[in-house]
Amino acid sequence: GIxxxxxxxxxxxxxLIKRTDETTGISIAGPRKSESPITLIKVKNAQKIIGxxxxxxxxxxxxxxxIRVSPHFYNNREDIDRLILGLGSKE
Numbered sequence: 338g339i340x341x342x343x344x345x346x347x348x349x350x351x352x353l354i355k356r357t358d359e360t361t362g363i364s365i366a367g368p369r370k371s372e373s374p375i376t377l378i379k380v381k382n383a384q385k386i387i388g389x390x391x392x393x394x395x396x397x398x399x400x401x402x403x404i405r406v407s408p409h410f411y412n413n414r415e416d417i418d419r420l421i422l423g424l425g426s427k428e
Contacts, residue, residue: 346374
């Protein structure tokens with residue numbers, strides 16, 4: 338149901354925050370605790386990185402100088418790990 342979907346999305350947001358805390362050069366903008374799974378990540382060259390992420394089929398968008406990530410119930414931790422890896426890619 339809706340409550341389980343919402344809980345799952347917030348769980349993934351928590352994992353995303355944990356992974357960004359472990360990664361140099363990436364930070365969370367805005368509230369870390371909220372009722373929304375939508376998260377804004379601050380990273381240098383966000384627009385350029387978004388293009389590279391989309392080429393890898395990691396769908397994000399540019400917002401307020403950062404990368405907007407919106408995890409949902411169909412995502413998993415491996416998706417978050419792929420995102421973090423893509424954010425750090427120098428390719």
